[in-house]
Amino acid sequence: MRIAIAGFSHESNSFSSQPTALEDFGVRAGDQLIPHYRDTFTELAGFIAGAAEQGFEPVPLFSASATPAGPLTRQAYEALVGRLLADLQAAGPLDGVLLALHGAMVAEHFPHADAETVHRLRAHFGPAFPIVVTHDYHANVPPSLAEEATALIIYKTNPHIDQRERGLQAAGIVARTVREEVRPVSALVKPELLFNIYHHNTSRPPMQPLMQAAIELEKQPGILACSIAAGYQYADVPWMGPSIAVVADGDQSLAQREAQRLGELMWTRREELKANPPKPVEAVAMAMASERFPVTLLDFGDNIGGGSTGDSTFLLAELLRQGAQGWVVTLYDPESAQACNRAGIGAQVALRVGGKTDTQHGPTLSVYGRARTLHAGTYEEHERRHGGGRHFDQGLTAVVAVGGPGREGLLVLNSERSSPNSIHQITCVGIQPQHQRILVAKGAVAPRAAYEPVSARLIEVDTPGATAIGRASSEYKLARKTLYEWR
Numbered sequence: 261m262r263i264a265i266a267g268f269s270h271e272s273n274s275f276s277s278q279p280t281a282l283e284d285f286g287v288r289a290g291d292q293l294i295p296h297y298r299d300t301f302t303e304l305a306g307f308i309a310g311a312a313e314q315g316f317e318p319v320p321l322f323s324a325s326a327t328p329a330g331p332l333t334r335q336a337y338e339a340l341v342g343r344l345l346a347d348l349q350a351a352g353p354l355d356g357v358l359l360a361l362h363g364a365m366v367a368e369h370f371p372h373a374d375a376e377t378v379h380r381l382r383a384h385f386g387p388a389f390p391i392v393v394t395h396d397y398h399a400n401v402p403p404s405l406a407e408e409a410t411a412l413i414i415y416k417t418n419p420h421i422d423q424r425e426r427g428l429q430a431a432g433i434v435a436r437t438v439r440e441e442v443r444p445v446s447a448l449v450k451p452e453l454l455f456n457i458y459h460h461n462t463s464r465p466p467m468q469p470l471m472q473a474a475i476e477l478e479k480q481p482g483i484l485a486c487s488i489a490a491g492y493q494y495a496d497v498p499w500m501g502p503s504i505a506v507v508a509d510g511d512q513s514l515a516q517r518e519a520q521r522l523g524e525l526m527w528t529r530r531e532e533l534k535a536n537p538p539k540p541v542e543a544v545a546m547a548m549a550s551e552r553f554p555v556t557l558l559d560f561g562d563n564i565g566g567g568s569t570g571d572s573t574f575l576l577a578e579l580l581r582q583g584a585q586g587w588v589v590t591l592y593d594p595e596s597a598q599a600c601n602r603a604g605i606g607a608q609v610a611l612r613v614g615g616k617t618d619t620q621h622g623p624t625l626s627v628y629g630r631a632r633t634l635h636a637g638t639y640e641e642h643e644r645r646h647g648g649g650r651h652f653d654q655g656l657t658a659v660v661a662v663g664g665p666g667r668e669g670l671l672v673l674n675s676e677r678s679s680p681n682s683i684h685q686i687t688c689v690g691i692q693p694q695h696q697r698i699l700v701a702k703g704a705v706a707p708r709a710a711y712e713p714v715s716a717r718l719i720e721v722d723t724p725g726a727t728a729i730g731r732a733s734s735e736y737k738l739a740r741k742t743l744y745e746w747r
Contacts, residue, residue, distance in 0.1 A: 261316035267323035272366035273567025274496035276330035277618040289322035301648035306427015314435035321347040328567035337367035356390035363399020364492040371497040375405040392434040398492040401503040406448035414487035419709035447515035449523035458535035466529040500739040537720040552716035561725030565679035568726040573614035573622035586697030587669040594675035600631040600658035633659035639688035654678035
């Protein structure tokens, strides 16, 4: 039994000013794929482990991913999907495909690009060929994808720490399908909700009891998989919003009935989905008044993992204005990192930092300080953290000590946008979080797996930016205006 394994992933923010080009993608291909992913916690690692468990030969094609930003250019999408199809053609006889897709990829000519990818594979292989797909929990799933995939498996955790298990689950389904032990049939239900990212944490209500219901359903006879996607509100696409996907063994009515039941259960929680976190002024004051430290401020509007720029200055400006001390802020600013590199460790530097990518993320600020540390910006994460990755690279990174005695803060200036999924983003440059008072993490729920263990408290902050949580319906062109929050 020969099963192809591949990944093509991007979380595309329709409100980002930065389109995603072909050169933004990192690619691991052929013989590189298995050794690179085997020891990670990604779904590709699950595919690889599943091959050993299920006794099939994995045929590695390639994995392509890019840091979340704006929609893919036409050239980028067509080049990569074309490569996928060419690699499948060259792979020789295959019995099935395991495909890791994000579920919120947008291309400039395809709002639901992941569905288009599955459509092209289905057209290539025909109606009966097993194609099992995994999705991120932030997927916007259109009905066409659920119809054309043999089965759809979606992460059950946010922060995402179960990708490997979902890959194993997908591998089991594709192998059992090839052996004709099961006959997957699917149902998809799309509740008319927005389900704001503020409520995407799967460890607390309103999502926790819904996800628990999905987990319990998977234990029932005849159910192969039950998934809930919370959706991704920053992709302006026709099927933006949450999804319930149930895969049953040959019983379409069972799949539809259970998907509908869970969809109705989600609908009953609609009044709990309002979000009202503090603005920067209040959040910084709350952090400074805390009795225990460090306090982590989650910068929702500059959520790098959601496609924001990483150089928002709203929280930095407020920390400086209120005279906070013991703070750590990471900014994407390669220009300033290079300036520190030229000045050298210990040099006094005058910098203009942040707010350089576009006009959504605050003004560029003047800061004065001492270049404390220079670092190549590479680090490893050996624990289960959001995204499942192990090796990270934030490029040349400088740490600047800003402010006088008693009011010193640490500004981490990196050269590659890097979501704060690992605390080693700051420990690798010599910062000990337990000795700080206020940490700023540019994310929403994703940083929790890394920052909760070292924080006395986390405060979600309603900041402006490409990932602002309060975007009005008038800013959307393609999303359904029938969603409950917009009526």
